[in-house]
Amino acid sequence: MCVLAPSFRxxxxxxxxxxxxxxxxxxxxxxxxxxxxxxxxRQAGHHLRMIHDHLRDNMKTLAKLIERANAHEVTPAEIxxxxxxxxxxxxxxxxxxxxxxxxxxxxxxHTIEDHHLFPxxxxxxxxxxxxxxxxxxxxxxxxxxxxxxxxxxxxxxxxPSPSRYTNARDIYQALERVLLSHLxxxxxxxxxxxxxxxxx
Numbered sequence: 001m002c003v004l005a006p007s008f009r010x011x012x013x014x015x016x017x018x019x020x021x022x023x024x025x026x027x028x029x030x031x032x033x034x035x036x037x038x039x040x041x042r043q044a045g046h047h048l049r050m051i052h053d054h055l056r057d058n059m060k061t062l063a064k065l066i067e068r069a070n071a072h073e074v075t076p077a078e079i080x081x082x083x084x085x086x087x088x089x090x091x092x093x094x095x096x097x098x099x100x101x102x103x104x105x106x107x108x109x110h111t112i113e114d115h116h117l118f119p120x121x122x123x124x125x126x127x128x129x130x131x132x133x134x135x136x137x138x139x140x141x142x143x144x145x146x147x148x149x150x151x152x153x154x155x156x157x158x159x160p161s162p163s164r165y166t167n168a169r170d171i172y173q174a175l176e177r178v179l180l181s182h183l184x185x186x187x188x189x190x191x192x193x194x195x196x197x198x199x200x
Contacts, residue, residue, distance in 0.1 A: 024181075029130035031189045034196045044200040045191025052183040059176055062149065066172055069156040070165040078157075120199045121190060131189045138182045145175040 068074040118136060122129040152168040194200040 025185065028185055028189070029127060029134055031131065032125075032127045034192050037192055037196060041195030042192060044194035045187060047200070048191050048194065049187050052187060055179065055183060059179060062153075062172055062175075065153055066156070066165070066168045069153055069168065070160060072160055074157055117190075117194070117199055120197070121193060124193065124197050128193060131193075135182075135186055135190065138178075138186075142175070142179050142182055145171065145178055149175055 065074065118132040122132040149168065149171045152164070152171050156164040156168045
């Protein structure tokens with residue numbers, strides 16, 4: 001697991017929820033320009049975006065689970081089953097990272113990302129090394145938020161109350177903000193580089 005830099009540490013959930021600006025683009029490494037990209041080179045970035053769109057769809061599922069739990073329409077067992085079926089959470093538990101493909105190629109994709117994509121990206125110079133390290137650190141933060149959200153959803157389903165609903169909703173909103181920011185920046189920072197350097 002990636003060790004977080006001090007600015008990424010999550011000492012207390014409530015403090016984190018009050019300030020999720022650590023994923024602000026101003027704190028991220030600059031993305032080097034890649035001149036004369038061809039359409040073929042851009043395809044890897046399009047593929048990455050397609051994978052991320054699946055994760056964005058999972059966020060919509062989480063929002064619906066929160067509302068259903070608040071309305072007493074879902075049991076803790078149903079929440080656990082739904083959460084475990086979600087690629088972004090199940091993949092983290094299986095493979096140790098968050099961004100991944102769905103269905104039959106999940107394992108291959110994650111092995112490539114962890115053991116090939118980020119290390120090869122990091123070899124393209126100090127700027128890309130900083131990007132790869134930042135992406136790994138952001139994966140850890142997103143995973144921690146996901147785990148907190150699953151706990152909050154289970155608590156809400158087992159004993160619905162206004163405070164538990166508010167807690168689940170607040171964690172979801174923090175996760176949504178963090179994850180959408182992360183996915184967008186990962187596409188910008190790494191998408192074109194994957195094809196440009198023939199990493200993918």
